Amino acid sequence: MKKIGILNCSHIYNYGSVLQSYAMEKVVGEITGYDTYSVRYRQKKGLRYIKNYFPLIFEKDIVKFKLKGVKRKIYIKFINKSLGENCKKREHYFQKFVNDNFNFTETYTTINELNKMSLEYSKFVLGSDQVWHPINYGSHYYTMEWIPEQIKKITYAASFGVSNIPKYQIKGTKKFLGRIDNISVREQQGAQIVYDMINKKVPVVVDPTLLLDSDRWEKISTNIEDKDYIFCYFLGNNKMAREMANAVKNKTGKKIFSIPCMDEVNLEDLQFGDKQLYDVGPSEFLSYIKNAAYVITDSFHGTVFSVLFNKQFAVYNRYNNNNKNSTNSRIDTLLMKIELENRRILSNCSTEEGTNILLSTIDYSKVNSKVSELRSGSIEYLKHVLEECDK
Incomplete structure (x- = not known):
């Protein structure tokens, strides 16, 4: 059979x-x-x-x-x-x-x-x-x-x-x-x-x-007109992540696009950013990462697709490390394997330090080789x- x-x-x-x-x-x-x-x-x-x-x-x-x-x-x-x-x-x-x-x-x-x-x-x-x-x-x-x-x-x-x-x-x-x-x-x-x-x-x-490599994912992505923005994909309610996004906006002049209220309702997200995205399925999700100038996320798959599309990104914790439902470890494991541990924003990191991490350039020639x-x-x-x- x-x-x-x-x-x-x-x-x-x-x-x-x-x-x-x-x-x-x-x-x-x-x-x-x-x-x-x-x-x-x-x-x-x-x-x-x-x-x-x-x-x-x-x-x-x-x-x-x-x-x-x-x-x-x-x-x-x-x-x-x-x-x-x-x-x-x-x-x-x-x-x-x-x-x-x-x-x-x-x-x-x-x-x-x-x-x-x-x-x-x-x-x-x-x-x-x-x-x-x-x-x-x-x-x-x-x-x-x-x-x-x-x-x-x-x-x-x-x-x-x-x-x-x-x-x-x-x-x-x-x-x-x-x-x-x-x-x-x-x-x-x-x-x-x-x-x-x-x-x-x-x-x-x-x-x-x-x-699947980025070419395969690009084939099922949707063409969108928006480009060169700060894309925020948060599943948790880490306030530091939102504060850093606003700091990056002030420093770069780029708009913030966000996908609010996925796993839980965070009331702050209803007013967060310049554009709240709802008409977004998996194809559009890929496109918004692909067309972003910067990505800030607390999501494992937000991290994965940032890497696959060679984005400048930073990752915050969604959970406290002692939370039994934490998915922090799989993000840490991935970043360690591709030597991008420095894109992790920890709780003791200031907004300025986080902003500098995001704006620093990733050498993707080495990263892509490790992913391959x-x-x-x-x-x-x-x-x-x-x-x-x-x-």
Whole structure:
């Protein structure tokens, strides 16, 4: 059978989630020559759903994480309806990109349907993102448990998104990890969890977005007229980042373009910058980074695409380092590997120091060489694994 199923996060309204899902589908298809299909699963919300997710209400960090999303929904639906309409407009752009650029299966709603469908495929590849976060465990979708033993199961750059697995999930986590034929993860932290669970050393590979070069990303970007601005993409509420953006604006005379209220509602962002962007899907997101003079972000994928498009950029922390949901480590790891640790703005850095960092010029000849090496190594690994599964 010349069909491969891809499990990804294409349904999430997050630029990084959608773009890495896109990269995963395309790269696996190009390596193997097989037809690749992104599997669509929408779990039914019934008693089983409630039973599976009920234990999460006792996990404080997960509850806090979910409450942010709930607060955002309430605010844009009942308090600030105009913002809600703008967010719907943005979601429309996301949906259009996904519908135009993915090869989807039909939508399945039960594990039994997935199990029956899986018999039509030679193998399944679980893509990146926080697919093994404890919050996803209850669906039993990303665990690949519904795929029969005889069908090959591969993960590429999977992430737990946490440093510790809840006690009640440890037994199940050991079981599902033990059934997967080839595992690779996104962070060293994830490799340690796999080792602790099943005593198996697994490779750490680059994020799927880095598997495609800037020329490939440019082909799916949208032409926009705006150029030479300061592009701000913040998922958190770090005030220092906004202050630095205004300082850079005052120093350079360039306008600030921002994408407000992605993961949470930050009221300051509704008045921040010269242009708030809502009509922005993944294609437009790429373009706004590509056409920027400078990029300031607290996002991993904001960092990735700044590097791929050779932008002058600076990165702030979205989380405190002691936050269990922190994604700071993967940003630090990437910057270390490409020797751009100096683009990191730490909490003890002044606005003036941060401004000087952003305005200093990056030598991309050296950086591009390192990115190319990382890309080649991860593609070779993925190619080897996919070929091994055919034997």
